[in-house]
Amino acid sequence: MDLALLRTFTAVARAGSFSAAARELGYTQSAISQQIAALEASLGGVPLLTRRPVAPTGAGARLLEHAEPLLLRASAARADVLRAAGGPPDHLRVAACPLAMPRLAAAVGTITATMPRLDVTISVAARDDVATDVARGTCELGLAVGLAVPGDPLRLPDVGPLRAALAGTDPVSVVLPADHPLAGRAGLGLADLADARWLDAPAAAAPAADVRRAVGAEDLLHCARYTGPDLAGLAALVAAGAGLTLLPAWAVAGHGGLAAVPVTAPQLVFRTELLAGVTADNGPAGAALAALLAD
Amino acid sequence: MDLALLRTFTAVARAGSFSAAARELGYTQSAISQQIAALEASLGGVPLLTRRPVAPTGAGARLLEHAEPLLLRASAARADVLRAAGGPPDHLRVAACPLAMPRLAAAVGTITATMPRLDVTISVAARDDVATDVARGTCELGLAVGLAVPGDPLRLPDVGPLRAALAGTDPVSVVLPADHPLAGRAGLGLADLADARWLDAPAAAAPAADVRRAVGAEDLLHCARYTGPDLAGLAALVAAGAGLTLLPAWAVAGHGGLAAVPVTAPQLVFRTELLAGVTADNGPAGAALAALLAD
DNA sequence: GATGATTACGGACGCCGTAAGCATA
DNA sequence: TATGCTTACGGCGTCCGTAATCATC
Numbered sequence A, B: 001m002d003l004a005l006l007r008t009f010t011a012v013a014r015a016g017s018f019s020a021a022a023r024e025l026g027y028t029q030s031a032i033s034q035q036i037a038a039l040e041a042s043l044g045g046v047p048l049l050t051r052r053p054v055a056p057t058g059a060g061a062r063l064l065e066h067a068e069p070l071l072l073r074a075s076a077a078r079a080d081v082l083r084a085a086g087g088p089p090d091h092l093r094v095a096a097c098p099l100a101m102p103r104l105a106a107a108v109g110t111i112t113a114t115m116p117r118l119d120v121t122i123s124v125a126a127r128d129d130v131a132t133d134v135a136r137g138t139c140e141l142g143l144a145v146g147l148a149v150p151g152d153p154l155r156l157p158d159v160g161p162l163r164a165a166l167a168g169t170d171p172v173s174v175v176l177p178a179d180h181p182l183a184g185r186a187g188l189g190l191a192d193l194a195d196a197r198w199l200d201a202p203a204a205a206a207p208a209a210d211v212r213r214a215v216g217a218e219d220l221l222h223c224a225r226y227t228g229p230d231l232a233g234l235a236a237l238v239a240a241g242a243g244l245t246l247l248p249a250w251a252v253a254g255h256g257g258l259a260a261v262p263v264t265a266p267q268l269v270f271r272t273e274l275l276a277g278v279t280a281d282n283g284p285a286g287a288a289l290a291a292l293l294a295d
Numbered sequence C: 001g002a003t004g005a006t007t008a009c010g011g012a013c014g015c016c017g018t019a020a021g022c023a024t025a
Numbered sequence D: 001t002a003t004g005c006t007t008a009c010g011g012c013g014t015c016c017g018t019a020a021t022c023a024t025c
Helices: A003-015 A018-025 A029-042 A058-085 A098-114 A127-135 A208-215 A231-239 A283-293 B003-015 B018-025 B029-042 B058-085 B098-114 B127-135 B208-215 B231-239 B283-293
Strands: A091-096 A119-124 A141-148 A162-171 A173-177 A198-200 A222-225 A245-247 A258-265 A269-277 B091-096 B119-124 B141-148 B162-171 B173-177 B198-200 B222-225 B245-247 B258-265 B269-277
Touching: A003 A018, A003 A029, A003 A058, A018 A029, A058 A127, A058 A269, A058 B058, A091 A098, A091 A127, A091 A283, A098 A119, A098 A141, A098 A162, A098 A269, A098 A283, A127 A141, A127 A162, A127 A269, A141 A208, A141 A283, A162 A283, A173 A231, A198 A208, A198 A231, A231 A245, A231 A258, A269 A283, B003 B018, B003 B029, B003 B058, B018 B029, B058 B127, B058 B269, B091 B098, B091 B127, B091 B283, B098 B119, B098 B141, B098 B162, B098 B269, B098 B283, B127 B141, B127 B162, B127 B269, B141 B208, B141 B283, B162 B283, B173 B231, B198 B208, B198 B231, B231 B245, B231 B258, B269 B283
Parallel strands: A091 A119, A091 A141, A198 A222, B091 B119, B091 B141, B198 B222
Antiparallel strands: A141 A269, A162 A269, A173 A245, A173 A258, B141 B269, B162 B269, B173 B245, B173 B258
């Protein structure tokens, strides 16, 4: 199971074409064909792709499901080794979920005031992408936000060992249009909303799976899905009646046409965690930022 | 990051010697030396091992931590593809935790009565090994047992997608010597035992980490560790005063000198789950066994 | 017939084994 | 001095690119 072959396999499956994958990877069409043939041969001759049209077979689909975690873990291992060998970096790249931005902004403001020469880059990403960015060394630090029972750590995808520290929690509110029948309530139990129409916003707020787990409903229909990381966009969708969503109340504070009703049951919080490589030494800037975030 | 090189790296690190690893893997000492050099070169020239004595460097230790999950996941991927391609197997290999044996034995008894020609192999393994055996295709089915909050699924190591089905639960008891001051109690809260001396029996019962999480104590001292899968051996150790352990009451039923006091708080059960490959078709025997276990 | 995957073939590179070199206990 | 890792070198296999072949839309 050569990881290089696995990578071309994923490229071919994604592109749906040998020649497109060849262009993408900088090989000739012939090389791709040979690589796929070699991969299939190394797996006992099991066909992984149908040709014309190019699509994964059943076995190929199984392999695809393993490919991404495998390649991710491999690059995480590489990053981890390089981190361990190299000294602390002279720059700081931080990936953060939208809901972590206020906290991060405050800390970064202090950092840049005290270390004006430091090269700081902030990027916004969904929760799982924050974890993968830190794991594969794209970022030195990450701020991941997710729904959690108060004591529990965040359930992050397995990308290898990471250091996670609590950076803060926010109470959870149901965000609904101001004219919604429940908008006037002082508090809500999620059980009351099991058959509500939710808005899936995996990047901006919590992914539907988390909401589902929190609500306790196995199948809840999300009438719309918003993949953007923008809280204002999400708020506008909720105000327009596209569905309900879970957010901290502050996230929609200045927004007209919306009501945020605190969730009283089950016990839930938005938990923000600071992520870093296990033995990563991110230098004085990283330490300072970590200290500022561990309020 | 070539997985073959990673495998030799782990072998060298484990053996503490290039030549021993060479014998183990069927290479010459020279080839091993070249492979390690190639691996180090592919990682930007970072030294992974000190020579004479041969031991992992800091970076090497980081890599070692990634190596096992990476290699495991790779063989799980391979097994998954082969399962998807091949038809249902004509035999049934089942790995089970010791605490799952009574349940399994009953089901297998029925199976072998109705399908006398079926080739059935049962093996005993610790919880995580059951999961890895199923993932890498060593066994068609697994029965994993672990401590869990009643509704929650088992926390298994990430070995890729597995199908898990609840096969049953057992109430948890604290097992202690009959002359222990608490032996007469009708029920116990684990908080009362936070400073007790526990017996770590990862293979036979629940690993110390689980007990620790259940008890809520970060650091509990286990005065002895029993790696065997044998419940009788564990019982004898408890009777001799080596420490307490958590078991279902039935596991020490016929045992003299022991008392089993039900755990009243926190809410805990021994949860038994049936594990199989996601799309594995284990034939009529597998289906029958699964049906028998899903009581 | 054109697009695109496969096969044939040759060159270059990589990998392993033999054997010599070299450092450390 | 002996054990054991490293380096030198040659053979063999692997991998890729060019080019011809073949299949499908």
